[in-house]
Amino acid sequence: MNKNEIKHLYWRAGFGIKPSQLEELDGKSRKKIVAGLFENSSEYSPIQLGKEWEMEDYDRKKMSKAKRKELKKKHRLKLVNVNNEWLTRMSFGKDFLREKMTFFWHDHFPSSFIFVKPIVLQNNTLRQHALGNFRELLHAIAKDPLMLVYLNNQENKKNAPNENFAREVMELFTLGEGHYTENDIKEAARAFTGWQTNLSLDFKFRTELHDSGTKTIFGKTGKFGGEDVINMILENKQTARYIAEKLYKFFVNEQGDAEKVEHLATIFYDNDYEIQPVLEEIFLSDWFYDAQHIGSKIKSPIELLAGLNKSFDLEFPDVKAHILAQKILGQILLKPPNVAGWPSGRAWIDSSSLLYRMKLPQLFLLGKEIPIKAKEEFDAAEKGLFGKYSKKDKVITRVNWEDATAYFAQFSREERIQEMAEVYWNVNLPVAIAKGLTNKFSTLNDEEFLKLGTLALLGMPEYQTC
Amino acid sequence: MKSTRRAFLKATGLATSSLFIPNFLKAFEMGNSSFNGKRLVIIQLSGGNDGLNTVVPFRNDIYYRLRPKLALGHDQIIQLNDELAFNKVMTGLADIYNNGLMTVINNVGYPNPNRSHFRSMDIWQTASREDEFLHTGWIGRYLDNECAGSCQAHTALEIDGSLSLAMKGHEVKGMSMENVQQLLKMTDDDFTLKVAHSDHHHEHEEVEYLYKTLRETVSSAEYIEEKSKLYTSKEAYPLNEFGKRLKTIAKFINSGIDTSVYYAGLTGFDTHAAQRGTQNNLLRKFSDGIYAFVKDLHKNNNLDDTLIMVFSEFGRRVKQNASGGTDHGAANNLFLIGGGLNNPGFFNESPNLMDLDKGDIKYTVDFRQVYATLLEDWLGSDSEAILNERFDKLNVIRS
Numbered sequence: 001m002n003k004n005e006i007k008h009l010y011w012r013a014g015f016g017i018k019p020s021q022l023e024e025l026d027g028k029s030r031k032k033i034v035a036g037l038f039e040n041s042s043e044y045s046p047i048q049l050g051k052e053w054e055m056e057d058y059d060r061k062k063m064s065k066a067k068r069k070e071l072k073k074k075h076r077l078k079l080v081n082v083n084n085e086w087l088t089r090m091s092f093g094k095d096f097l098r099e100k101m102t103f104f105w106h107d108h109f110p111s112s113f114i115f116v117k118p119i120v121l122q123n124n125t126l127r128q129h130a131l132g133n134f135r136e137l138l139h140a141i142a143k144d145p146l147m148l149v150y151l152n153n154q155e156n157k158k159n160a161p162n163e164n165f166a167r168e169v170m171e172l173f174t175l176g177e178g179h180y181t182e183n184d185i186k187e188a189a190r191a192f193t194g195w196q197t198n199l200s201l202d203f204k205f206r207t208e209l210h211d212s213g214t215k216t217i218f219g220k221t222g223k224f225g226g227e228d229v230i231n232m233i234l235e236n237k238q239t240a241r242y243i244a245e246k247l248y249k250f251f252v253n254e255q256g257d258a259e260k261v262e263h264l265a266t267i268f269y270d271n272d273y274e275i276q277p278v279l280e281e282i283f284l285s286d287w288f289y290d291a292q293h294i295g296s297k298i299k300s301p302i303e304l305l306a307g308l309n310k311s312f313d314l315e316f317p318d319v320k321a322h323i324l325a326q327k328i329l330g331q332i333l334l335k336p337p338n339v340a341g342w343p344s345g346r347a348w349i350d351s352s353s354l355l356y357r358m359k360l361p362q363l364f365l366l367g368k369e370i371p372i373k374a375k376e377e378f379d380a381a382e383k384g385l386f387g388k389y390s391k392k393d394k395v396i397t398r399v400n401w402e403d404a405t406a407y408f409a410q411f412s413r414e415e416r417i418q419e420m421a422e423v424y425w426n427v428n429l430p431v432a433i434a435k436g437l438t439n440k441f442s443t444l445n446d447e448e449f450l451k452l453g454t455l456a457l458l459g460m461p462e463y464q465t466c
Numbered sequence: 467m468k469s470t471r472r473a474f475l476k477a478t479g480l481a482t483s484s485l486f487i488p489n490f491l492k493a494f495e496m497g498n499s500s501f502n503g504k505r506l507v508i509i510q511l512s513g514g515n516d517g518l519n520t521v522v523p524f525r526n527d528i529y530y531r532l533r534p535k536l537a538l539g540h541d542q543i544i545q546l547n548d549e550l551a552f553n554k555v556m557t558g559l560a561d562i563y564n565n566g567l568m569t570v571i572n573n574v575g576y577p578n579p580n581r582s583h584f585r586s587m588d589i590w591q592t593a594s595r596e597d598e599f600l601h602t603g604w605i606g607r608y609l610d611n612e613c614a615g616s617c618q619a620h621t622a623l624e625i626d627g628s629l630s631l632a633m634k635g636h637e638v639k640g641m642s643m644e645n646v647q648q649l650l651k652m653t654d655d656d657f658t659l660k661v662a663h664s665d666h667h668h669e670h671e672e673v674e675y676l677y678k679t680l681r682e683t684v685s686s687a688e689y690i691e692e693k694s695k696l697y698t699s700k701e702a703y704p705l706n707e708f709g710k711r712l713k714t715i716a717k718f719i720n721s722g723i724d725t726s727v728y729y730a731g732l733t734g735f736d737t738h739a740a741q742r743g744t745q746n747n748l749l750r751k752f753s754d755g756i757y758a759f760v761k762d763l764h765k766n767n768n769l770d771d772t773l774i775m776v777f778s779e780f781g782r783r784v785k786q787n788a789s790g791g792t793d794h795g796a797a798n799n800l801f802l803i804g805g806g807l808n809n810p811g812f813f814n815e816s817p818n819l820m821d822l823d824k825g826d827i828k829y830t831v832d833f834r835q836v837y838a839t840l841l842e843d844w845l846g847s848d849s850e851a852i853l854n855e856r857f858d859k860l861n862v863i864r865s
Binding site: 065295298338343345347350353356358359370371375433459460464465 | 677
C-alpha cells in the first residue's frame with residue numbers, strides 16, 4: 001500500500017495515523033496491514049468502574065431530594081471522566097478499530113441517562129460485540145438495562161403495552177422504515193412485555209407482566225416472546241441490508257451505492273451476521289481505495305478531536321477542555337441527542353462550527369483562545385458541568401512535536417509543506433499553495449517552520465475531511 | 467473597511483489577483499432575494515418558563531390552592547383584563563400590551579407532551595411530531611424552501627456563539643454570531659480571509675462545500691460590518707447579555723440589513739427550587755430587554771415590519787413542589803409582539819386548570835399552527851413544504 005491508501009484506511013478504520021507509523025507501514029501489503037488492524041483489536045477490555053458506582057443504593061424512595069441532587073452531580077462529573085477515557089482509547093489505543101466500531105454502534109444504539117453505571121455497562125456491551133456478531137449484539141442490547149429504561153420497556157406491560165422499544169428496534173436498529181407494519185409493532189410490543197431491569201442492573205423477565213398470548217408478526221402467528229421477534233427480524237435479509245448500508249456510509253462514502261451495499265449485505269447475511277467479514281471485504285477491496293472515496297467525508301467532531309490527539313499526543317490537564325469542544329461542535333460522547341443518533345456529514349458544518357473547527361488546532365496546539373462560547377445549559381441540573389469553563393480559560397495542553405520533527409527532517413524545505421499535507425490531509429495540496437506557504441515561512445527556523453506550516457494546513461478547510 | 471483589510475485585498479496572497487473576487491461587493495450588488503421586508507425575531511426562553519406566574523390567572527381558586535407559596539397575590543400583578551394579569555416585574559411588557567402591540571396565545575403545545583428539556587426543545591426547534599426525529603429545524607427548512615442557492619448566509623441570523631438546530635436546513639443553514647466584534651475576531655485575520663478568498667479548484671464536493679460555507683460566512687461578516695458600523699442606537703438597553711443581544715438585533719434591523727429571521731435566547735427558567743426570585747429576575751430581564759427593543763424599533767419606524775415570537779419548550783406543573791419550585795409541565799403561553807398584529811390582546815381562552823393532563827395544562831393550539839401562520843401570513847412562504855403537513859392558521863396577523 002502507498003501512503004495515501006494507508007492514511008485513508010487508518011482514518012476510516014480509526015482516527016488517523018502518526019507520521020512515523022505511516023513511514024513504517026509504507027509499501028507493506030494490503031492484506032498484511034488490514035490483518036494487523038484486526039489483530040490489534042482482537043482483545044476486548046472493558047471500561048472499569050469502581051464499586052462505588054453500583055446502583056443498589058440509588059433507590060429514589062429511600063433518598064432525600066438533596067441527596068439525589070448531590071448524587072446526580074457526582075455522576076455527571078464521573079461521566080466526564082468516562083467520556084475522556086473513551087476518547088483517550090480512540091486516540092491512543094492500538095485497538096482503535098474496536099473503538100471505532102464501538103463508536104459506530106453507540107450511534108446506532110444511542111441512549112443516555114443520568115447514572116454512569118448503566119451507561120458504562122452498555123458501552124462495554126457494544127465494545128465486546130463491536131467486531132463480533134450482530135445477532136448476539138442485538139440480543140444483548142435488547143436486554144441491556146439502559147436500553148430497556150431509555151426506550152420505556154420498563155413500562156411495557158401486559159394489558160398496557162408501551163410500543164416505544166418495539167418500534168425503534170424495527171425502525172432504527174434493524175429493518176428501517178417501510179419494512180414492517182404498524183400491526184407488527186403492536187404485536188411485537190406484546191412480545192417484549194415483562195422485559196425489565198432492576199437496580200442491580202440485571203435483566204429480569206417478569207412473567208406476571210408478560211403477555212404470553214398468541215401474536216401475529218410479519219405474517220406469522222404464534223405465542224412469540226421477545227427473542228423470537230429478534231430472530232424473525234434477523235431472518236429478514238433487509239436487516240443485513242440496513243446495517244450494511246450504514247456501514248458503507250460510515251466507512252466508505254456518505255453517498256450510498258446500492259450495488260456495493262447489496263454485495264456487503266449478502267456477505268453479512270451469509271455469515272450469519274458476523275461483522276468482521278464485512279469490514280474485511282471493505283478494507284481489502286480495490287474500490288475502497290478509489291479516489292472518489294478518499295477525503296470524501298467530513299470528519300465528525302469526535303473523529304476531529306481524536307485525530308488531533310493522535311497526531312500530536314495531546315494531553316489535557318483538565319478533561320473539561322475536551323468536553324467543551326465536543327459541546328460546541330455538537331457531539332458529546334455518551335450523550336447522543338436522541339434515539340436516532342447524530343446527524344452526519346454536512347450537518348456538522350455551519351458558519352460558526354466551521355470557523356471553530358478551523359481554529360481548534362491553534363487552541364489545542366498553541367493555547368490560542370477561540371472567541372466562541374458554548375450555549376448555556378437550560379437544564380438547571382446540568383449547569384455546574386461547564387460552569388468553571390469560561391471563554392477566558394486557556395486550554396493548555398501538552399503537545400508532542402517529536403514524531404513530526406523527526407519525520408519531516410528528511411525532506412528539504414521545498415518539499416516539506418507538500419509532505420506535511422501528505423500526512424495531515426486526505427486530499428491533495430495544490431502546488432501554488434505549497435509554494436505560497438513555503439515562501440511565507442522561508443525566514444523561519446526549522447522548528448517554527450514545522451509548527452506554523454502544520455498549523456496553516458490544519459487551519460484550512462481541507463483538514464476537515466477524511 | 468479597515469485599512470488592514472484594504473491592504474490585504476490589494477495583496478494577492480495565495481491566489482492571483484485575477485482569480486480574486488471580493489465577495490462582499492457581490493453581496494451588496496445581489497441583495498437578498500428571499501427578503502420580503504418582514505422580519506421575524508424568535509426569542510427562546512430555555513429551561514421551561516412557568517407560564518402561570520408569567521400570565522397569572524388571578525381569579526382562579528385552583529391556581530391559589532395548588533400553589534399556596536408560589537401563587538402571586540393581587541399586589542404582585544399587573545391586571546390586564548378581569549381574568550388575567552402579568553407578573554408585576556413585567557412593567558415594560560404591560561406597556562407594550564396596553565399599546566396594542568402584543569398577542570398572547572394560551573395553551574400552546576403538542577400531543578403527548580414530552581417533559582424532557584432536550585427532546586421537547588428539539589420538537590419545538592424541528593417542528594417534528596412528538597414521535598419523529600428530524601435533523602433539520604423549521605427555520606432551516608424555511609431557508610431551504612426560499613433560497614435555492616441565492617441567499618446570503620445572514621438571511622437567518624442567530625445571536626449566540628453557536629447555531630441552534632432550528633436554524634439548520636438540509637441545504638441551507640443560518641449563521642450565528644455573538645456580535646459583530648466576535649464575528650470579526652473569527653473571520654478578520656489574514657489567514658482566514660486568504661483561505662476564504664483563495665480560488666483554487668477543489669477535487670471533492672465536500673471540500674468545495676466547506677469553502678463555500680467559509681466564503682459565505684466571510685462575505686456576510688463583511689456586509690454586516692459595512693452596513694451596520696455607522697448606526698448607533700440611542701436607546702438604553704439593560705446591561706445584561708440578553709439586553710446586549712437584543713441591542714445587536716435592533717442595530718442590524720435599524721441599519722437595514724436584509725435578514726429575515728433573527729434568533730436569540732434567554733436561559734435559566736428551569737426553576738425546580740426557589741422559583742420566585744429566580745423567575746422574577748429572569749422575567750424582569752426579559753421584559754426590560756424587550757421594552758427597550760420595541761421602543762428602539764418604533765423610533766426607527768421598523769416596528770410594523772418586525773414580529774417577535776416568544777416561546778419556551780414547555781410550561782411547568784400547575785402544582786408547586788416541595789422545594790418552592792415547579793417541575794416540568796406541558797402546554798404554555800406564547801407571545802407575539804409587533805406592529806403588524808390583527809386584533810391584539812388575548813387570542814384564546816385561559817388555561818383550564820380543572821382539566822389537566824397529569825397535572826399539566828392541556829394544549830388547545832398546536833405550536834405548528836403558530837409556525838404555519840408566521841411562515842405564510844408574515845414571511846410569505848409555503849408552510850406545508852416546510853412543516854411537511856398542513857396546519858390550520860391562526861388569525862393573528864393583520865393582512
